[in-house]
Amino acid sequence: MSDNKSYILGIESSCDDTGAAVIANGRVLSNVVATQEIHREYGGVVPELASRAHQQNIVPVVHQALRIANIDKNQLSAIAFTRGPGLMGSLLVGTSFAKSLALGLQLPLIEVNHMQAHILAHFIKAESQSAPSFPFLAMTISGGHTQIVKVTDYFDMEVIGxxxxxxxxxxxxxxxxxxxxxxxxxxxxxxxAQQGDSKRFAFPKPKVSPLDFSFSGLKTAVLYFIEKETKANPNFVAENINDICASIQFTIVDYLMDKLKNAVEATGITQVAIGGGVSANSGVRNAIKEAQEGYGWTTYIPKFEYCTDNAAMIAMVGQLKYERNDFSSQAIAATPRMKF
Known part of the structure; x- marks a missing residue:
């Protein structure tokens, strides 16, 4: 790697957000995200619609990221992209675009594991964000994943729960x-939840092995609770919405913290970082901050914009791999069930 500044373009398209970012030596110059509103009509992400929206968004998003970063595409050093895990159709759009752009500009291509990127987002150089030192524990919590990871080095990670x-x-x-x-x-x-009484209603915490999670039983418990209470009072939810939300959130966050405590005890590692979309949740953020004071942990919470899916974290991994000459071939393919 030369002494000149390296500009890494990161492309994120794992689910329903189309992201592009430019990073230079660990500092974010731009971080653009196009959110797909169409899924609200369906109550969840529709894969086919997501991939079509990515096709519409990816060129303008990349163009905007370069414009905000105030660089020309010919100044780029490498193209990093999300290879997986995620939705196949969405990943195909980002992968195909990244490969084409890298080929056209004759630049190195860098594949990124989306879940590793959530963890390595902590190494983005930003005000009010410090990076953990190795080893540390990372809890990655999102719409598609819940994991506890032992991080020994940038690319030496082990899922322990x-x-x-x-x-x-x-x-x-x-x-x-x-x-x-x-x-x-x-x-x-x-x-x-922020307006409610978290102790008003009690929900069960699933019992599985010390470092693993289960949430299906909790959802069933919430369903039966609501069915029972609305049968007695049709207006129950409307009249108690704050307390119900607070109680559900308290149960989930307390459950997450139980597992983290178990992981700290099992490994002896007291540096704890969180990542993924759910790390934007106020209950999770407060609990992690309290753990620092209550248990003596050193805790790391990413800036809000680096919690949800974003391309800055993809570019950050791209930077780290670029420094190690860890490049991918043009034969690379999107991998929806990609492991660490």
Whole structure:
């Protein structure tokens, strides 16, 4: 790698957000995200519609990212893209575009694991964000994943606990849907929860092995609870929405923290970082901050814009791989079930 500044273009298209970002030596110059509103009508992400929207968005999003970064495409050093995991159709759009652009500009191509990127987003150089030192524990929590990862080095990661069924983000969204809240319901549930009494209603925490998660039983418990209460009082949800949301959120966050405590005890590692879309949840962020004071952990919470799906984290991984000359061939293919 030369001493000159390297400009990495990151492209993210794993689900329903089309993202492009430019990073220079760890600092974000632009981070553009086009969110697809069409899925609200269907109460969830429709894969076919998502891939079509990516096709419409990707060129203007990349163009805007370059414009905001104030660089020309010919100044780029490499193209990084999300290879997986994610929705196949969505990944194909980003992968195909990245390969074509890299080929046309004769630039190195860098594949990125989306879940690794959520963890390595902590290494983006930004105000009010410090990076953990190795080793540390990372809890990646999103709509599609729930994992506890032991991170020994940038690309030496081991999943030591994960969900056996649904992801935590899905548990938030499905619970919100049961309450009649529109998609995406997780952020709305969080909003109502902040006004409610978290101890008003009790929900069970699933019992599985110490480092693993399960959320399907919790969703079923919420369903039966609402059915029972609305049978007695049809206006129950409307009259108690804040307390119901607060109680559900408290149960989920407390469950996440139980698992983190187990992981710290099992590994002896007290540096703890969170990542993924659900790390934007106020309950999770507060619990992590409290753990720093209560348990003596050193905790790391990414800036809000690096929690949800974004291309800055893809570009950050691209930067790290570029420094290691870790490039991909043009034969690379999108991998929806990509592992660490």
């Amino acid at each position: 994960e969900t056996l069924d649904d992801a935590v983000g899905e548990a938030f969204d499905k619970s919100a849907k049961l309450l009649g809240l529109p998609y995406p319901g997780g952020p709305l549930l969080d909003k109502y």
